[in-house]
Amino acid sequence: MYKEILQNIDHVAIWPMISFFIFFSFFLCLLWWTFTVDRKYIRHMKEMPLENDKDNQLDLNA
């Protein structure tokens, strides 16, 4: 029943295919980017949450 209705839309199968393709390519780019990105950048990002504490003498957990 579903197939019939979907078949009535022209080339319905192409839409999921296209969206899958877009996302897959996006993903590949993302992978490529994460592995080629500058190390300095990664280090900077990693330390970001900790930065504020430098001027914060009250480290409860230290």
Place this chain on the structure above:
Amino acid sequence: MELDKFSYDNKIVRAFIIVTVIFGLVGMLVGLTIAIQLFYPALNFDFQYTTFGRIRPLHTNAIIFAFVGNAMFAGVYYSMQRLLKTRMFSDTLSWIHFWGWQLIILAAAITLPLGITTSKEYAELEWPIDIAITLIWVVFGWNMIGTILKRRERHMYVAIWFYIATFVTVAVLHVVNSFEMPVNWLKSYSFYAGVQDALVQWWYGHNAVAFFLTTPFLGLMYYFLPKAANRPVYSYRLSIIHFWSLIFIYIWAGPHHLLYTALPDWAQSLGTVFSIMLIAPSWGGMINGLMTLRGAWDRVRENVVLKFMVVAVTAYGMATLEGPLLSLKNINAITHFTDWIVAHVHVGGLGWNGFLIFGILYWVVPKMWGTKIYSNQLANIHFWLGTLGIIFWALPMYVSGVVQSLMWKEFNPDGFLVYKNFLETTVQIIPLYMIRAVGGGLYLTGAILMTYNLIKTAYSGKFIADEPAEAAPLAAVPAATSGGWHHRVLESKPVLFTVLAFISILVGGIVEIIPTFLIKSNIPTIASVTPYSPLELHGRDIYIREGCVSCHSQMVRPFRSETERYGEYSKAGEYVYDHPFLWGSKRTGPDLHRISGKYSDSWHYNHMLAPDAVSTGSIMPAYPWLFEQSLDLEQTAPKIRALRKVGVPYAEGYEDTANEALMKQATTISENLNMEGIEVAPQTEIVALIAYLQRLGKDIKSEKVAER
């Protein structure tokens, strides 16, 4: 270089923290109450405002939107300012957000016990409140995006990505699922019907878990766990990959809530496949969290904040492995509708959300009051009470789920059901319900200890309302730390980022939902299925008001064990006039989709008045008020008009004569009852409810007769 001097707004964080704690206690207390009602129904005092079906949504809404929601806002407001090196965009917006959200919670706390509900899980609130939620959510997003735009830090830390995705997705989910046609100020009918309504609802329900209970808390984990451990996150690369794959895959997995139902097969398979894929990004997050603590496990032993966080992240890992397993059809066949699912949810709720919140509170309160935690020992006791609480909560429910499910499915050698009477399977699991309540009690006790501890902590310090800070303005920061053009485009432009996140969740949603819109008029029509009569309609609305759906399904799955017990399995075409759908997600009582004709009117009458007297040992609550209250016949016409607008084919002008038809049907039932010595006025609510129950499955049964 000239540094800007500014301050972080701690007042708004404090406000959200206070309500988090208060609503946490309230929500857990309501939860404990309904847990006890399940083995001691009299705890509702036969009072309609405390009956199980009405306060179960109160519990879920209080925990999700009041406890977890407010905690999310507290954490977001705290971390966002610091990660972006700026105060929030607008203090006014912050406070509108705060008070608006609390008013919504208040509205929920009033309407739900009154039985004002749409009955769609985690979206129970009626349409005026839905609109308020939309507005306040926009205020939150506006404030957030504004803060991002005026930041003093070029790069957005991954936590911020999670917050943006949360904002965008929850907005889409809420709007799409809340399409409803008002009948009056406090009542509406879902725009969607039957299968379509179910699909939209579980697309929403699933993603509410994903984007209200998961993504914001992953963001909080990425900020507060490194903070508490005083070491950077294990792999920032992993966090990026994990982020994008999580939001992309999550949105497709909703149909796993509807396996073996009347939902089309392709949608069910889609749900299963994406659920399995979801293991990868979920575990990416867990591994990243736990590995952050590598080499620091000795500190975990001493530091109660880290202890809470480790259990939270572990619980996240367990729940996200279990979820995909439960999406496998053969496992789902056993676990669906049982207490297993309830246990699964609570590993996530008590373990992941609860423990992460406790950890954050124990860390952030001393910070904001410039002091140390009042009692480390009390916090440790809380930790152990909480952990034991989770164990005593979840284990008995896993056992209960399996035991009851196997009993439902057990056949004797002659091919008959061994436990033909549903109640026999309920009685078996009552002791487990009692143990579960003990678990809940332990957990709540821990939370009470925490409240005391935090108050004492606050009093021992001095609140830092505006924490001074300084940073270079953005324009002055050299771009030396940048990761190249491609990355700058993506992450230094928050608007572009937001749009991308929006598109990635939208595509998943559209591909999943559009096809069901297309079939709306094409669900195999069953000629004998007709719209509800006016009396049945009133009865159905009583069923919705009383939350019968929280204990009873209306979905006979195509298994022999179910068709033997209940009758013919349910077809998509039977629900075309169901606004909203009432398939249910938990069978504390038997399925009711084929209940018509199984019992006499007088049986229902007596059963609803005193279930225990009719079915000895029943844990179904009594509904004495249905025997005193009368139908509001004024509402018949607006109801019919509203339903016609969403597509139910009531003839034009039918509303003018509907009450006559209603009285006629009601009088027949009341005369029927009269013959058995029961005196009841036709307008009484119970009559409408009986009419509705006697209608369920009738159409299909009459079709069978006609065929013969």
